[in-house]
Amino acid sequence: MSIDSIKQLAQAYAPETVQVRRHIHANPELSFEEHNTAAYVKQELATYGIEAESMANTGLVALIKGKNPEKKTIALRADLDALPIVEANEVAYKSKNEGVMHACGHDVHTASVLGTARILQELRKEFEGTVKLVFQPGEEKFPGGASLMIKEGVLQNPAPASMIGQHVFPMLPAGKVGFRSGMYMASADEIYITVKGKGGHAAMPEMNIDPVLIASHLIVALQQIVSRHASPKVPTVLSFGKVEAKGATNVIPNEVKLEGTFRTMNEVWRKEAHQKIKQLAEGLCASMGGSCDIDIKFGYPFLQNDPAVTSIARKAAEAYLGTENVVDLDLWMGAEDFAYYTQQVPACFYRLGTRNEERGITSGVHTPTFDIDEAALETGIGLMAWVALQELEG
Ligand SMILES: [Zn+2]
Ligand SMILES: [Zn+2]
Numbered sequence: 513m514s515i516d517s518i519k520q521l522a523q524a525y526a527p528e529t530v531q532v533r534r535h536i537h538a539n540p541e542l543s544f545e546e547h548n549t550a551a552y553v554k555q556e557l558a559t560y561g562i563e564a565e566s567m568a569n570t571g572l573v574a575l576i577k578g579k580n581p582e583k584k585t586i587a588l589r590a591d592l593d594a595l596p597i598v599e600a601n602e603v604a605y606k607s608k609n610e611g612v613m614h615a616c617g618h619d620v621h622t623a624s625v626l627g628t629a630r631i632l633q634e635l636r637k638e639f640e641g642t643v644k645l646v647f648q649p650g651e652e653k654f655p656g657g658a659s660l661m662i663k664e665g666v667l668q669n670p671a672p673a674s675m676i677g678q679h680v681f682p683m684l685p686a687g688k689v690g691f692r693s694g695m696y697m698a699s700a701d702e703i704y705i706t707v708k709g710k711g712g713h714a715a716m717p718e719m720n721i722d723p724v725l726i727a728s729h730l731i732v733a734l735q736q737i738v739s740r741h742a743s744p745k746v747p748t749v750l751s752f753g754k755v756e757a758k759g760a761t762n763v764i765p766n767e768v769k770l771e772g773t774f775r776t777m778n779e780v781w782r783k784e785a786h787q788k789i790k791q792l793a794e795g796l797c798a799s800m801g802g803s804c805d806i807d808i809k810f811g812y813p814f815l816q817n818d819p820a821v822t823s824i825a826r827k828a829a830e831a832y833l834g835t836e837n838v839v840d841l842d843l844w845m846g847a848e849d850f851a852y853y854t855q856q857v858p859a860c861f862y863r864l865g866t867r868n869e870e871r872g873i874t875s876g877v878h879t880p881t882f883d884i885d886e887a888a889l890e891t892g893i894g895l896m897a898w899v900a901l902q903e904l905e906g
Contacts, residue, residue, distance in 0.1 A: 513901060542653075567661055571648045586642075620889065677860070705807075
């Protein structure tokens, strides 16, 4: 099968993919509430002759069987959910669901996998193997739809040999894509600490155990975890974005609450770091006469792109778009639940450029003005189809 035949199909289906994206964009639903979106996707797939099954409540899974379908299976993933953001774009396809917005491009991902599915379904007599389509709920909300889909068996019957995910990237112009082999995105855990002391009149510190002072030392001391315990070769971030002491100018409170995030790119170090954070917090608070409750909630794991799968996908992209349109991605300390799949199956998560400087399409994801250059959709569907076929052959 030639690249040109894929490009022709991508061009032919691009206008309808734009309409599909606009429909999903105008009708966003929050994480784990994607009932109408899932019904719409299921119905779209049916019009292409693809039967989908529900999974994880609002998720869907479907198969496109080529010749010799047992030979190899690869999976393509899209996410269905939107964010609790009021859309500020004045566009024909503006969100009709006030306060909910596809501000992370999951409308684009869903429309792209649908367009890709249409191309592959048309070509199914020309390739060997099976393409599994995964439409998952709840990427934006813990515990992540990916973890639920895995629990419900999305990686079995048939088990994919590799998995591909595509995500919008507003820093990269439409028409370009980005890849990174190996570690790419961070794990993200939430830290909740309550520092306990003994409150009282601020003029009589000798009568109190000041949790504000203890918490201040603790925030500084915990940075040692990053600077002295983390290997310089493993990216690590510890940030406290919320500090709450409900005292007054003349009142020392009983307790101070700290909330933060811990991010890294190594699962062994991640667990070690949790222990070190707990030990240091408990020890430091005790040494200053106080105590603390500490709770670290595991979020998504770190995202690792398999070198072999990524190499095939990248070479496919270079052939499809030209080497000048394929860039290296930097490490990214954001988190993404596609990481759950990458812990189970060799996978590649790549970025689809959606920026258009001239038209002022530059806003970041998770902002009220996020939008895409829809020219990216033609690239998205054709490239993903080509990558899927190369992975089936690879
Ligand atoms: Zn997001
Ligand atoms: Zn996203």
